[in-house]
Amino acid sequence: MSTGQYRDPQPDPERPSGTSSSSSSSSTSSSTSSSANRPGRPTGPPRGSGWADGGTMFAGVLMLVNGLLAVFQGIMGIAKDQVFVATPRYVFRFDLTSWGWIHLALGVLIALVGVGVLSGAGWARWTGVALTGLSLIAQFVFVPYYPLWSLVVIAIDVFIIWALVNYREEPGYRR
Incomplete structure (x- = not known):
């Protein structure tokens, strides 16, 4: 072979x-x-391969970590919004307390769906794609307040989306 x-x-x-x-x-x-x-016939890796399973599991762990970090980012925005430096002439300018609540809610949802991905729930993969896409958009809009961190989270979100979309379950296989 x-x-x-x-x-x-x-x-x-x-x-x-x-x-x-x-x-x-x-x-x-x-x-x-x-x-x-x-x-x-499939042209990619075999269904249920270690690469796809490993990528999906890693995406679930990243969703948990990403969600918890978004929760902390949200708490920082709610409690002490002076932690972030705002650019005065940015198109998507919002109150940082509002951003704090957005990140807090999104972080909790992403962490919960990450647990679903780790448990192998089919609904969690597509919900994870949708929520991670929202996280990616939120971080893009949040770039002027926390640039380096936002770019790191965007890169992690892209990997999570790729891993969740690339997963192919073996027909009739249940975890």
Whole structure:
């Protein structure tokens, strides 16, 4: 089996029953084999692969951490909004106490959905994509108040969205 390919768990109807799609003769298999390029066949990593599962689990942990940090950021904005420096001529200028409540609510929701992602709930992945997208937008609008932190959180949010969207569950598989 060459790098970039995986063994198909379902038998190939075009092959005799005694042969396997992963067995090869003296030539090495290439990614352009006829069974790998048939319509309807996955071209990415296998379903339920360690990479997809690991990325989704890591996204769940990042959602928990990101949510808790957003809660702390919200508390800072509510209790002491003098912690943040505001630029006077920014288009999306809001009261920092309002931003504190927005970050607090969003952080709590993201952390709760992160727990759902870690438990394997299907609804949590798509809810996580939506809430993380809102977090990304909120951090973009919050850039003038806390620039470096906002950019770090935006990068983390992009990874979370990628990991949650890329996850493909094995049919009939339940955690």
